Structure formats: structure tokens, C-alpha cells
Amino acid sequence: MSSRWEEFYATHSTPDNFEENKRQIDDFCQHVNSEQKIVLITSGGTTVPLEHNTVRFVDNFSAGTRGSASAEWFLENGYIVIFIYRLKSLEPFVRHFMGQKFLDMLEIRKQSNVTSVQVKNENLNTVLPILEKYKAVKEANQLLSRSQHYFYIPSNEMPTHKMQSAEGPPTISLRLVPKMLEPLVNIWVPNAYVVSFKLETDESILVSKARGALSKYKHKMVALKMTRKTKVMLVFPNTSSEISLSCEEIENGIEIESKIVSQVIENHNLFIS
Amino acid sequence: MSSRWEEFYATHSTPDNFEENKRQIDDFCQHVNSEQKIVLITSGGTTVPLEHNTVRFVDNFSAGTRGSASAEWFLENGYIVIFIYRLKSLEPFVRHFMGQKFLDMLEIRKQSNVTSVQVKNENLNTVLPILEKYKAVKEANQLLSRSQHYFYIPSNEMPTHKMQSAEGPPTISLRLVPKMLEPLVNIWVPNAYVVSFKLETDESILVSKARGALSKYKHKMVALKMTRKTKVMLVFPNTSSEISLSCEEIENGIEIESKIVSQVIENHNLFIS
Numbered sequence: 001m002s003s004r005w006e007e008f009y010a011t012h013s014t015p016d017n018f019e020e021n022k023r024q025i026d027d028f029c030q031h032v033n034s035e036q037k038i039v040l041i042t043s044g045g046t047t048v049p050l051e052h053n054t055v056r057f058v059d060n061f062s063a064g065t066r067g068s069a070s071a072e073w074f075l076e077n078g079y080i081v082i083f084i085y086r087l088k089s090l091e092p093f094v095r096h097f098m099g100q101k102f103l104d105m106l107e108i109r110k111q112s113n114v115t116s117v118q119v120k121n122e123n124l125n126t127v128l129p130i131l132e133k134y135k136a137v138k139e140a141n142q143l144l145s146r147s148q149h150y151f152y153i154p155s156n157e158m159p160t161h162k163m164q165s166a167e168g169p170p171t172i173s174l175r176l177v178p179k180m181l182e183p184l185v186n187i188w189v190p191n192a193y194v195v196s197f198k199l200e201t202d203e204s205i206l207v208s209k210a211r212g213a214l215s216k217y218k219h220k221m222v223a224l225k226m227t228r229k230t231k232v233m234l235v236f237p238n239t240s241s242e243i244s245l246s247c248e249e250i251e252n253g254i255e256i257e258s259k260i261v262s263q264v265i266e267n268h269n270l271f272i273s
Numbered sequence: 274m275s276s277r278w279e280e281f282y283a284t285h286s287t288p289d290n291f292e293e294n295k296r297q298i299d300d301f302c303q304h305v306n307s308e309q310k311i312v313l314i315t316s317g318g319t320t321v322p323l324e325h326n327t328v329r330f331v332d333n334f335s336a337g338t339r340g341s342a343s344a345e346w347f348l349e350n351g352y353i354v355i356f357i358y359r360l361k362s363l364e365p366f367v368r369h370f371m372g373q374k375f376l377d378m379l380e381i382r383k384q385s386n387v388t389s390v391q392v393k394n395e396n397l398n399t400v401l402p403i404l405e406k407y408k409a410v411k412e413a414n415q416l417l418s419r420s421q422h423y424f425y426i427p428s429n430e431m432p433t434h435k436m437q438s439a440e441g442p443p444t445i446s447l448r449l450v451p452k453m454l455e456p457l458v459n460i461w462v463p464n465a466y467v468v469s470f471k472l473e474t475d476e477s478i479l480v481s482k483a484r485g486a487l488s489k490y491k492h493k494m495v496a497l498k499m500t501r502k503t504k505v506m507l508v509f510p511n512t513s514s515e516i517s518l519s520c521e522e523i524e525n526g527i528e529i530e531s532k533i534v535s536q537v538i539e540n541h542n543l544f545i546s
Contacts, residue, residue, distance in 0.1 A: 063361070088336070088361070094376055102375060103367055103407050106392070106400075117400050119379070119390035127379075127390050134376050 005183050021146045025082060028144040032080050037268070039074045042148075043067020044086025064089030066197060066225070066257060073261035075137050083145045091145055093134040096126075181217040193268045194219035210235035221267065223260055232260055236267075278456050294419045298355060301417040305353050310541070312347045316340020317359025337362030339470060339498070339530060346534035348410050356418045364418055366407040369399075454490040466541045467492035483508035494540065496533055505533055509540075 032038060044064040064085055071083045071092040085091060090098075097105075105123040109116050119127045137143045185194050196219060198210065203226060210222040214237050224233040231244040243259045305311060317337040337358055344356045344365040358364060363371075370378075378396040382389050392400045410416045458467050469492060471483065476499060483495040487510050497506040504517040516532045 097375060102370065103404060106404055108401070108404060108408070115397070115401065117392035117397060117404060124388070124390060128381070128388065131376060131379055131381060131390060135381070 005180055015148060017146075017148065021084075021148060024146060025144065028082065028141075031141055036080050037078070038080045038082065040082045040084070041067050041071050041074070042084045043071070044089025064091075065095070068092045068095045069255050069257035070261050071143070072133070073255075073258050074265075075133070075142055077261070077265055079142075079265075081143045083143060084148050085145065087147045092143065093130055093137075096130050179217065181213075181219055185217055185219045193264075193271045195221045195223060195264055197223045197225065199225045207233065207235060207240060210240075211237075220271065221264070223264075230256065232256055234260070234263055278453055288421060290419075290421065294357075294421060297419060298417065301355065301414075304414055309353050310351070311353045311355065313355040313357070314340050314344050314347070315357045316344070317362025337364075338368070341365045341368045342528050342530035343534050344416070345406070346528075346531050347538075348406070348415055350534070350538055352415075352538075354416045356416060357421050358418065360420045365416065366403055366410075369403050452490065454486075454492055458490055458492045466537075466544045468494045468496060468537055470496045470498065472498045480506065480508060480513060483513075484510075493544065494537070496537075503529065505529055507533070507536055 029038075044067065067083070067085065068090040069092075071081050074081050075092070081092075083092060105119050105127065106117050107120050109118055181194070181196060185192075196213065196217075198206075198213075206224050206226070210224055210233075213219075213222055214235065220236070222235045224235060226233060230250065231242065234241050234243060241263070243256060243263065245254060245256050245259075302311075317340065340356070340358065341363040342365075344354050347354050348365070354365075356365060378392050378400065379390050380393050382391055454467070454469060458465075469486065469490075471479075471486075479497050479499070483497055483506075486492075486495055487508065493509070495508045497508060498504075499506060503523065504515065507514050507516060514536070516529060516536065518527060518529050518532075
């Protein structure tokens, strides 16, 4: 089992943009001084191509809400954030303006022969605080955002062309994605405070599964998403705590990620001190 | 074979937002007069949930570029457009402003105690023409955009909870999605000019497959995407023609959808006259 990730890297070619991403991250880290706390967040789902010239793929359901919201809360708390996201999943700040909402917020103004495009007054209270934070973060060079695909079907088993329907329904044997947590915790960043996130819909087994993962991979915390968006269980090797939003907090638009990130930061501080 | 779509509807519950979508489309069609040409576009990929409380699903690769770009060209040519898209796939107009690009285009201005958010001068030439078209289309009530999921695994075969990795790699037997073209052409809208789009990466079989589909489903045209974005083959029952972009056109940002839509409109006009 322990060599599964090694086998994975030995048999898979690196993604197209791997070298460029690596260079950008190296460059970005140059300017970080040793006093600053850094968090690396991977966000968005895992994609598995079923064919080489990919037409169809197996995907898991992650818009990247948790990752992109958490990134904002880490930034708010002064962390440097390296945000690796799956193409088309949500990014920090921009996530608040998806779809037609954004075009509907804009108006065209003509004043003495000068045309400008402005955010409508009624939307200013929504846009301005987010834009101000985004610009401050950019200014301070506090955020690096890079997209990356995560794949896991051995590429020599994939057909080159689209599978033909006429040949009958295809049967797909999925491989389990090797758990990168093991080398991550033990080899790549042994001094880091590593937290994993897991979505389990079956509440009866989730804590035992989280404990199993912690004892196997030796990382520090598993955040379990229980019911979507309003309840999360934080599982540590010996304890656990539950985070939830009250109806009032939900109505006021409080995001549960703000609470999760506070907890992670608290534990991170304990860990480094 | 011919009853597969009937079985599909008999065994699947309607999507959550089906009734609301139906009502909105009915309302929208009230204001259309008999002189106006209408096109209904379905855009974005097909999603297949692997579990009831969906965590993972099989997806095909469609960002909705072709559908959303085509919608813009039909609008440009005076058509009323009903745009049914897969959640998170691209929508007309907004598709030009995805990701951080949009926040980077905005600037905060403070003039005599009044704060406003404006599109930067350097981005005005990009934003203004698209925004003007969008606002004109909205004003004229020319576009209805509704999201919809397309599913196709019989729901009684799905596990309720997330499949457990510990039980070993899951094997998935896919069902073929019933071809809705047959009832669409013969029962639902027998007087419509129906066009289907297909992506085939294996050029040696694509024309024969398209001819097969035309003779089976009796619709009017198959548009075959060959190499991504720069070449399309239009296949009719007795003829075919190829549409491609020259290097110059590609450099000037011409979209192939403008040419496809011109051809469809030409053939639609011949059909109704």
C-alpha cells in the first residue's frame, strides 16, 4: 500500500502546466519572510478522464466553495495563501459574482460625451467591500492562485477516442486515487500542520472513518462536512468538536468557513508555539 | 428501442426545478408574436449521479461554449432565444467575463466624497459592446435563460450514500442516455427545424455516424465538431459542408459559432418558406 503513490508518479506523466505552476509558486515564495504564516489550499474536485482525447470524465461534486471561502478567511487573518484549484471551480472573491448577476450589476453612463461603465448604486454595498479586500490582497502579494487538474486513471488503460455508444454501455473500472496524504505528511512537508476535508453523507460511520484516517496518515485534523453548509465536525486524534451555524447566523450570511478557519488557526498557533 | 425514452420518463422523477422552468418558459412565450423566430438551445454537458446524495458523478466535457456563443449569434440575428443550460456551464454574454479577469477590470474611484466602482478605461472597449448587447436583449425580452440538470442512471440502482473506498474500487455500469431526438422530432415539435451537435474525435467514422443519426431520427442537420474550435462539418441528409476558421480569422477572434449559426439560419429560412 505504501508505494501506491510512488507507483502513481512513476506511471503518470506530469500535467501540462506543472512546471509553470512550480515556477510560479517558487517565485511567489521568494518574497515571503520567515515571520509570515503560509497556508496552501487545494480546492475543487478530482477529475478522471475516461478517454485520452477527453470527452467524458468521472467527476466528484465540488464547486470549490469551501476552499475558496476558506482562502478568504485565511487572508483576512494575515496568512499568505497559495490556492491551487481545479479549472472552473470557484476562486476566492470572484466566487461572489457568478453568472448573470455580474452583468446585471453594471450600468452604462454617458456624461458630457464620456461613456463609462459603473456598478449600480444599489449594488455598491455588495461589490465595494469584496473589491477592496481583493485589491488589498493583490497589492500585498498575499495570494497566489493557480489552476491544476487532478487525474487518476492509468493513462495506458484509456481508449484514445470517444467510446462508441453502439458497442453497448461501457463498464468502467475505477482505480482508487492514491492517498497523497501519506507522503505529504511524512516526506514532503513533515513540519506542516496538515488538515484534510472530507464529505460523508452517512453520519453513522464518519467519525470512525476520520479517526482511521488520522491514525493512518498521522496528520493533525479532519474536517467533516456533514449536512451541506451548516454543520461541520472537526476530528482530532483524541478529541472532536462540532461547528454549526444558527438560523440567525445563516440569515445574516455568516459562512461556516469563517468558523472552521478560526479553529484551524487556533490549532495551528498551538502547534507552532 | 423506440420505447426507451418512454421508459426513462416513466421511471425517473422530474428534476426539482422542472415545474418552475416550465412555468417560466410558458410565461416567456406569451409575449412572442407569430412573426418572430424562436430557437431553443440546450447547452452544457450531461451529468450522471453515481449516488443519491450526490458526491460523485460521470460528466462529459462541455463548458457550454458552443451553446452560449450560438445563443449570442441567434440573438444578433433577431431570434428569440430560450437557453436551457447545465448549472455552472457558460451563459451568453457573461461567458466573456469568467474568473479573476472581471475583478481586475474594476477600479474604485473616490470623487468629492462619492465612491464609485467603475470598469477601467483600458477595459471599456471589451466590456461596453458586450454589455450594450446584453442590455438590449434584456430590454427586448429576447432571451430566457434557465438552468436544468440532465440525469440518466435509473435512480433505484443508485446507492444512497457515498460509495466507500475501503470496499475496493467500484465498477460502474453505465446506461446509455435514451436519445430524446426521436420523440422531439416526431412527437414534441414535429414542425421544428431540429439540429443536433456532436463531438467526435475519430474523424474516420464521424460522417457515417451523422448520416446514421439523420436517417434514424429524421431531424434536419448534424453539426460535427472535429478539431476543437476551428473546424465543423455540417451534415445534411444528402449533402455536407465544412466550416473552418482561417488563421487570420482565429487571430481576429472570430468565433466559428457565428458561421455555424449563419448556416443554420439560412437552412431554417429555406425550411419555413
